[in-house]
Amino acid sequence: MEDLEIRPAVAGDIPAIVAMLADDPLGAQRESPDDLAPYLTALERLAKDPNQHLVVAVREDRVIGTLQLTIIPGLSRRGSTRSIIEGVRIHADERGSGLGTRLIEWAVDESRRQGCQLVQLTSDATRTAAHRFYERLGFEASHVGFKLPL
Template sequence: MTVPGLQFRRARAEDLADIVALLADDPLGAQREQADVQGLAPYRAAFAQIEADPNQFLCVIEQAGRIAGTLQLSILPGLSRGGALRGQIEAVRVARDLRGAGIGRAAFDWAIAQCRARGCTLVQLTTDRSRADAHRFYEGLGFEASHLGYKLSLD
C-alpha cells in the first residue's frame, strides 16, 4: 500500500519535542516518556548519541509538512549467523489521528528496504506483551514471534 505524500528523513534536533510527544501518546508511553519541554534534556543527550552513530537512524515521517510518525532503525553487527548484520526497528509511532491510514505499513516497508540496502540478513523488533494490536500488525507484515526476551532495569 502506497500512502501519497509521505517523506522519510533523518530527524533533526528541532523535531525532538514532536517525536517525544508521539512516543508518549499511548498508554505505555504515557507512563515512561516526559513529553513536556522541560523534560527534554535526557532526550537531547540521547539524540546526540544517535546522531553521531552511523549505525543509527532516527527517522521522521512527514506528510503535508507535518510529522506523521517516527521510528528508530539500528544496524547491529554480530558474529552469529556468519557475521551477519541485522536491522532492529524500535519506537515506531504514528500520530493518533493518522493511524489506520497505511503509514505504519509504509514505515516498515521503508525500514526493511533500508536494511536490505545496508546488507542486513535479518530484521527484528521487540514489543511489549500488552500490545496485542501491534502483535497482529507485525504478524501481518510477516514478522514471527520467534524469541522470548528479557529485560533488567538498571534505574
C-alpha cells in the same frame, strides 16, 4: 502516500516524536514530554553513530510517524548483520492510514541496503494490536525477550 517524506529526525522534531512516544498508557508512564533535554542529548548521540537511524515521517511539514532502526554487525549466523526496529509510533490521527506499513517497509528496505540478513523488532507484551500488525507484515513471534533495568 506520495506526499510523504521519510527523513532523518532533527532537533526540531523532538517535541512531536516525544508526544507520539507518550501517547498511550504505557508510553505515558515512561516518557516526559515536559522535559526534552534528555531526548535532545540522545538525538546528539544517535546522530554520531552511523548504525543508528532515527527517522520521521512528514506530511505537509507535520511529523506524523517515527521509528528507530539500528544496524548490528554480528558474529553469529555466519557473521551476519541484523537490524532492530524500535520506537515505532504513528500519530493518532494517522493510525489505520497505511503509514505504519510504509515506515516498516522503509526500515526493511534500508536494512537490505545496509546488507542485513535479518530484521528484528520488539513490542511490549501488552501491545497486542501491534503484534497483529507486525505479523500481517510477515514478522514471526520467535523469541521470548527479557529486560534488566539498570
